[in-house]
Amino acid sequence: MIHLTVQQLSSYLDGQLLGTASDNVQSHLAACRDCSTRFALLERIEAILSDSLSIDPGEEFFRELEAEVGSRIRERGQRDKDLSTPAVSSVRLLDRPAQARAASARVENRPVNTPTDRHIDQSRAERVARAEQHTVPPAPRPHRPASPKRSGSSGAWLAFAALAVVAGSVGVVVSRTSFVSAWITPHLGLGPEERNLASRALSPPATPETTATDAPSVESPGDPTPSDAGNTGHEWNPWEPPASHSSTNDDEMVPDAPADPGDDRAAMPEPSTLRGDEVIATPDSSRRSRATASDPFRALGTESLGPVRAAQQLSDMANADPTAARFETAADGWERALDTMGGVPEQVSVRQLLADARYRAWQTEPTRARAEAAKSAIKTYLLFAPSGWEREQAKTRLSKLGG
Amino acid sequence: MQGVSLVYLEAGEEIERIAAAQSGDRQAYLALVRQYARPLYRLAYAMCGDADAADLLARDALICGWGELREIPESLRFFPWILGIMRRIHETPSAVATSPKATEARPIAAIDAHGAALSPTNGGARSAEASPSPAGEGTPGDARLRARTLASFAELRPDQRMTLSLRILEELPYEQLAALLDLSLGVATLRLSQARGHILSRATGLGGDA
Numbered sequence: 001m002i003h004l005t006v007q008q009l010s011s012y013l014d015g016q017l018l019g020t021a022s023d024n025v026q027s028h029l030a031a032c033r034d035c036s037t038r039f040a041l042l043e044r045i046e047a048i049l050s051d052s053l054s055i056d057p058g059e060e061f062f063r064e065l066e067a068e069v070g071s072r073i074r075e076r077g078q079r080d081k082d083l084s085t086p087a088v089s090s091v092r093l094l095d096r097p098a099q100a101r102a103a104s105a106r107v108e109n110r111p112v113n114t115p116t117d118r119h120i121d122q123s124r125a126e127r128v129a130r131a132e133q134h135t136v137p138p139a140p141r142p143h144r145p146a147s148p149k150r151s152g153s154s155g156a157w158l159a160f161a162a163l164a165v166v167a168g169s170v171g172v173v174v175s176r177t178s179f180v181s182a183w184i185t186p187h188l189g190l191g192p193e194e195r196n197l198a199s200r201a202l203s204p205p206a207t208p209e210t211t212a213t214d215a216p217s218v219e220s221p222g223d224p225t226p227s228d229a230g231n232t233g234h235e236w237n238p239w240e241p242p243a244s245h246s247s248t249n250d251d252e253m254v255p256d257a258p259a260d261p262g263d264d265r266a267a268m269p270e271p272s273t274l275r276g277d278e279v280i281a282t283p284d285s286s287r288r289s290r291a292t293a294s295d296p297f298r299a300l301g302t303e304s305l306g307p308v309r310a311a312q313q314l315s316d317m318a319n320a321d322p323t324a325a326r327f328e329t330a331a332d333g334w335e336r337a338l339d340t341m342g343g344v345p346e347q348v349s350v351r352q353l354l355a356d357a358r359y360r361a362w363q364t365e366p367t368r369a370r371a372e373a374a375k376s377a378i379k380t381y382l383l384f385a386p387s388g389w390e391r392e393q394a395k396t397r398l399s400k401l402g403g
Numbered sequence: 404m405q406g407v408s409l410v411y412l413e414a415g416e417e418i419e420r421i422a423a424a425q426s427g428d429r430q431a432y433l434a435l436v437r438q439y440a441r442p443l444y445r446l447a448y449a450m451c452g453d454a455d456a457a458d459l460l461a462r463d464a465l466i467c468g469w470g471e472l473r474e475i476p477e478s479l480r481f482f483p484w485i486l487g488i489m490r491r492i493h494e495t496p497s498a499v500a501t502s503p504k505a506t507e508a509r510p511i512a513a514i515d516a517h518g519a520a521l522s523p524t525n526g527g528a529r530s531a532e533a534s535p536s537p538a539g540e541g542t543p544g545d546a547r548l549r550a551r552t553l554a555s556f557a558e559l560r561p562d563q564r565m566t567l568s569l570r571i572l573e574e575l576p577y578e579q580l581a582a583l584l585d586l587s588l589g590v591a592t593l594r595l596s597q598a599r600g601h602i603l604s605r606a607t608g609l610g611g612d613a
Contacts, residue, residue, distance in 0.1 A: 006603065007596035014570065014595070016577055041607050042599060048552045049602075050571050053449045055457075062440050065462060070433050072462075073469040342467045343491035383456050 004028055004035045009042055076339050296349045300341070307337035308350065315357060324370065327361035331377070348384045352394070355381040359397050375401045409442040409482065409573045417481055425472050432472065436465050439482045442573060443489060449568035450493050450561065464489035483583045494561050548606060555605035563598040570595055 004012075004025060011017050012025045029036045297308045311333030318326035334354035341347045355377040362370035378398045385391040412420070412435075423431035443464065447457035468485045475484050556564065566584060569575055575583065581591035603609060 006600035010596040010599045069465045
């Protein structure tokens with residue numbers, strides 16, 4: 001006897017067979033015990049699945065879901081507005097690490113409320129911080145050693161600090177090339193930096209060129225560049241502004257510039273937009289090279305890339321100076337990045353970094369709220385995580401959290 | 404069994420809401436969310452097998468949907484489109500292809516020692532024994548069949564699982580099912596029969612096709 005196929009049974013079960021086809025199946029089932037048994041089992045399986053898959057968490061659940069979606073898209077809409085303003089886009093913040101850090105620092109200084117409030121507050125604070133940066137003109141501007149609006153002591157201190165670091169880095173060159181240094185070396189027996197400072201102190205105080213500049217009264221605007229060393233026949237004038245102080249270089253961060261502690265300060269935004277205590281160390285050049293070498297996010301579109309880069313910055317800051325608040329700020333950054341991503345494969349990496357930041361926030365300063373946040377983030381990551389040590393690490397962490 | 408939950412908005416009204424949402428009207432979008440969140444969540448649950456994961460998946464899809472709303476094709480209704488986003492999120496290559504046990508996708512939250520599915524609702528676990536159903540539980544044999552059915556459902560490919568879930572949960576006719584999943588009628592029919600054949604074979608030991 002030829003038995004019915006599963007497809008025939010399935011279609012018959014769903015009432016999709018019509019006319020003769022249906023009649024034929026019906027008559028076969030009446031005559032064939034095997035097929036009728038299989039059909040009965042199919043019906044039972046259908047009932048089991050129907051019973052098990054039907055889930056109704058209740059009206060309240062869907063009201064909450066709707067409210068949360070509403071909240072998230074409202075937040076996202078606000079963020080999109082911010083991002084659409086060139087002066088405060090995440091990409092721009094990435095171009096200005098000092099600003100990004102300053103904004104983040106402001107956020108971190110806010111009081112922490114409940115987890116939800118904190119998230120909203122941080123977003124709001126960040127927006128405020130960004131809005132404050134609207135005062136930064138986007139176009140390159142001429143170099144001004146000190147803003148007349150700032151208090152004299154703070155501006156002078158910033159200028160002094162920047163120049164001192166630059167001077168130190170090129171001190172050796174100065175000592176070997178300047179006629180002043182040549183005189184200092186045998187007579188005073190000073191170290192390179194001391195020699196450099198002494199050489200400037202002993203140099204002629206003014207030239208006609210000097211009087212044309214608006215240099216501050218206490219410091220020289222610059223130091224010799226290495227190219228000056230080979231400039232035979234030309235005596236280096238310490239009061240002459242070096243090429244590195246051109247108006248364009250002052251405004252833009254040069255990512256691939258040699259690692260020089262003074263670079264970040266030179267690339268700092270307009271002094272009037274930053275407090276002195278917000279001046280932070282230079283960006284790690286290795287971090288930048290990571291973006292081109294093994295960067296898992298390089299294929300992302302611009303909408304997602306900005307928030308991802310911003311979150312990377314926040315994570316790096318947290319790793320450099322680990323506090324729970326910093327890790328939480330980083331985690332919030334990753335959540336914002338996640339909002340801009342659909343089902344792209346990169347979201348797995350973002351979820352992993354989010355889980356890592358939440359876990360480390362808990363690890364740094366354990367609280368119940370942080371533990372719950374970390375558990376939730378890790379569980380979500382595990383839904384997507386491929387096999388490998390990262391997955392195992394996440395499982396281990398989850399077990400440590402008691403999840 | 405909760406009955407069907409997918410009720411389409413009237414086409415004109417839906418088009419209006421989509422257009423309003425595309426121009427930034429969040430309330431219009433939330434009206435769409437309200438209409439379709441329930442079937443979306445149920446399908447997410449069928450895909451994930453975990454209430455929390457389903458919640459996350461549905462929520463992520465709806466949030467992503469807001470960001471991608473401008474890309475919705477004019478010919479497509481909202482539900483198939485948002486369902487596509489949800490499937491895309493769920494079926495990311497890294498989550499499916501490289502997952503250690505992709506087939507262990509937890510189609511049901513848990514299966515207890517007696518083989519009964521624990522279905523997490525707001526009120527807590529609901530065991531098969533506690534809820535009378537046409538499945539005819541009560542004997543150890545029934546519990547075994549239930550456990551094996553759910554386990555074999557978990558082994559289905561995501562596309563098969565989605566097709567079967569839509570058929571079982573929303574009782575969609577084949578034509579609508581095919582349209583919703585952007586399949587031909589033949590492929591939809593085939594997926595259903597393959598899914599059922601697999602479960603029949605694994606759960607009962609009987610060959611899918613005798």
